[in-house]
Amino acid sequence: MDRVAKISSQRALVIFSKSTCCMCHAIKRLFYEQGVSPLxxxxxxxxxxxxxxxxxxxxxxxxxxxAVFIGGKLVGxxxxxxxxxxxxxxxxxxxxAGALWL
Structure with a gap:
């Protein structure tokens, strides 16, 4: 739990992903297309x-x-x-959360 909390607080948007997961890819793409640079x-x-x-x-x-964290809090x-x-x-x-400036 401590490690999840530490990683999730390193940037305004953090995504725990699996490199072979199609839903993970879709979520990452959603944020990239909005101009957000997640960890x-x-x-x-x-x-x-x-x-x-x-x-x-x-x-x-x-x-x-x-698993998506915005501002260090679990979104889901x-x-x-x-x-x-x-x-x-x-x-x-x-x-x-400061992840998007537009």
Whole structure:
């Protein structure tokens, strides 16, 4: 849990991802297309990735990836992020956290 908290607070937008996950790719692309530069932490490329996955699942992420943190706070997985995008509140969250300046 401590490691998740440390990583998630390193930048305004942090995505815990898996390099082979299509939903992770879609979420990363969503943010890139908005001009946001997230910190991407690939769980499958981290020697402690399994422990991080466990911690993310304990926080309520199911599946563990993608897990999106904005302003150091867990937003959720792909479904939550897409819902926020569709209802227009994702952009405000990104601006409030300092991840987006437009």
């Amino acid at each position: 991407i932490h690939e769980l499958d490329e981290d020697s402690g990735g399994k422990e991080l996955e466990s911690a993310l699942m304990k926080l309520g992420c199911s599946p563990a990836a993608p 997985s792909a479904n939550t992020v897409m819902t926020l995008q569709l209802n227009g509140s994702l952009k405000k969250m990104l601006k409030d």
